[in-house]
Amino acid sequence: MCGIAGLFDIRGKRDFDRTLMQQMNDIQYHRGPDEGDLYLEPGVALGHRRLSIIDLASGQQPLFNEDGSVAVVFNGEIYNYQELVPELESLGHVFHTRSDTEVIVHAWEAWGEDCVQRFRGMFAFGLWDRNHQCFFMARDRLGVKPLHYAILDDGTLVFGSELKVLMQHPGLDRSIDPHAVEEYFALGYVAEPRTIFKGARKLQPAESLCIRRGQPVPAPKVYWDVRFSLDNPLSLEEASLELTERLRESVRLRMISEVPLGAFLSGGVDSSAVVATMAGLSNEPVNTCSIAFDDPAFNESAFAKMVADRYHTNHHVETVKSDDFDLIDTLAALYDEPYADSSAIPTYRVCQLARKHVTVALSGDGGDESMGGYRRYRMHMMEEKMRAAMPHGVRKPVFGLLGRMYPKADWAPRVFRAKTTFQALARDSVQAYFHSVSILRDEMRASLFSTDFQRKLGGYNAIEVFRRHADAAQTDDPLALIQYIDTKTYLVGDINTKVDRASMAHSLEVREPLMDHKLVEWLGSLPSGLKIKGQEGKYVFKKAMEPLLPNDVLYRPKMGFSVPLARWFRGPLKQRVRDAVLGDTLAATGIFNRSYLQHLVDAHQSGARDYSASLWTILMFEAFLRNTGIVASGSLATEAVG
Incomplete structure (x- = not known):
């Protein structure tokens, strides 16, 4: 895992300040403490911080093609690079390293912008092609790795793995974007492609951007999308067997490493499934890491121990005190922009623990979105049945009135907390789901913001983020629609952001088998009835894992990774x-x-x-x-x- 940074003169060939480039690169030292280097030529400056994982001896960056006309800085892993090498060699390309990074420069020469279609992995990279006078950036399909950029008034493109890299440049417009503030207080993060600053953007997942010197900057290009076709005719037994095999392949690819490797083990279904699969692929005991809490209401360590004992892992546990709140300012500095998922605290701690024992850790992130694991999905599906029974023109006035009149009763048993349900039934599906996941809901944000700030918002509402993705979802299946929205929003803006920054703070690489794009594509083909059955989420996944995991792990209530x-x-x-x-x-x-x-x-x-x-x-x-x-x-x- 690494940190990348760079400058590109879109209009000409100005010389960039080496000291500035050094500052941009050094601010992300934590992402790659093993090595760091710069490359500058007229109109281009590239920086890289390296955390050595593969080809420790010769994988330094920036990395070049044979004649030095193509240079790349890269953050991530191309898991299928060993398959691509012989194909590229057959086309006449000569490799000088055993690094997955070198595959990128030769793939660019062979296939141009379509090279990203060939990569299987997590990646963000910037590539300079001197012969074609173009700069190319790309981000992986699920947004595991981040990429921030800005186009300054003087025609300079500035980019980096973290927003703090861009903030080193004096030309960056650091004025706060009111729309980003609205999104943050609704969702707890600033949704792609915005950042908190008006002058900076995030390249969205599965986007690439090719800028040719002297030409207008085009809009980013989308090179992939997940489709929830739901048309796979497999039976439950067939789907379970195939899911097991596909997970094995994804985990196997992510176990390629020249440094110590292990896994997070929370005691939940996803991380436990990853560890069980790793154990079946390894001749040595798997290194596993868990965080325990001294508050029983938040402690899952007993379930993690069940899995660790079953597979005889080298299990490491540390207890986090229930008053572990000293990280507030640390987290603010890590994330660079407002970020409100409090589970960043235990995530930071488990990364800190893991780095004592390994350099690479596999996680279980991404399973809930692809396989229907969140409790809110089941609640939404129940509400959808009620919405389908009554036209929106009738529901809106009836349930809207009930929602306004019914008292809010957070203190009461769930069965008596009808206000939120009434409000949800008065809305359409996208409105209802947005309402259910908002931290401060519409009426709260209306009260929170000053009159002047609301005027500056000009009527903008963060639901537009969900509307935009819903319009692209190409499905009217109720579960698939919200899975698609979450894959584009919550998974990227919350989960992946949290894990990337927390792990990189400790120079730890985290890999995500359940976000393998081929696995995600296949899961999108499965009918929703295989994902949620009655009140059981991740139905097919749990059935597939029954031979490998205890029932107490598979079928207990989901706890989450939370703090008091x-x-x-x-x-x-x-x-x-x-x-x-x-x-x-x-x-x-x-x-x-x-x-x-x-x-x-x-x-x-x-x-x-x-x-x-x-x-x-x-x-x-x-x-x-x-x-x-x-x-x-x-x-x-x-x-x-x-």
Whole structure:
């Protein structure tokens, strides 16, 4: 795993400042502490930080083709590179390393922009072709690896693995994008292709961008998409057997390494399935790492131990104290823009633990989206049946009225919490799903934002992110639609972002067998009835894993990787929350309605309401402002709402 950075003069061949390029590269030292190098020529500057995984002796970057006319900086792994080498050699290309990176330059020479179609893996790279005077960037299909870029007013393209790389450039417009703020407070992250800054973008998953010097910059090109065709005629038994074999292939590819390798083991279905599969492919015990919590309500370590004992793994466990909240500012610095998933705390800790024992770790991320694992999917499907029974023109006024009149009762048993259900039934499918996953829902954001900031939003609502992807989904199946939306939004903006930054903070490479694009394509062909059956999510996956895992692991309630925010904010973090939410930093932005901030703090700390998720989201926004130094510049209020 690595960090990449670079500059490209779109208009001419200016010489770039080597000191600036060095700063851009050094700011991401954590992504690649083994080696770092720069390459500069008129109009081009490339930087790379290396975490050595494959071809330790000769895989240094930037890496060039035979005559030095093509150069690449690359972050990730091309898992099928060994298959591509003989094919490229047969076309006359000569390899000088055993690195998967070299496959990229020769694949570009052979197939041009279509080279990305041939790669199986996780990747983000920037490639300079001097003969064709073009710069090419691409990101992997599921967005496992990040790629940020900006086109500056002077015609400079600046790019990097993390937003902090771009922030080193004095020409970057760091004014805050109001639409990004709206997305953040709805979703807990800024959705691709936006960043928190007006001047920077994220290349979206499965996008490439080819910029030719002296020509207008085109829009990024989409080179792949997942299709939920749901037309595979396999029986449950046939699908289970094939799923097992496809998982074995995906795991086998991700076990190629010249450094110590292991796996995260949470005790959930996905990570347990990955570990069980690894054990079947390895002659040596698998290295596994788990985090235990001293609060039983959040502790899954006993289930992880069941799997570790069954497969005789080298199992490493560390206990995280339930008051492990010292990472707030650390996380803000890691993520560069507001990021509100509190499970980043235990994720950071398990990466920290894993790096003590391995350099590469396999994870179970991605299984919920492809196989229907989230509890919210089952709730949505039940609501969809009710929505289908009544036209929207009837549902909207009837259930809308009930939703407004029915009291909110977070404290009551779930059966009596009808307000949210009524609100969901009054909406169409996309509105309802967006409502169900929003951290601060529409009415809360309307109260949170100041009148001036709402005017600057110009009516923009973060649901437009979901609408855009729903329009591209090419399915009217209720489950497939929300799986597609999550694959494009939550998986990328939340899960992959969380794991990339947390792992790279510790110079750890994380690989994701359940996000192999061939596996994801095949899972998209399976009928939704094989994914959710009654109240059981991941139905076919659990059936496939029954010979390999204990029933207690497969069929227990899903816990998630969470922390006790509600208790923290009424206890040890009580004053910190009050100071941050009601302090000068947020007040200076002009974004917020202070009376509503006061309500959130008072109602939560009195025990009247559980606003812990909302308060954490606000707390992390405040930490982002302080850590980026925007507040100190004195220009935030103008930037934020201008």
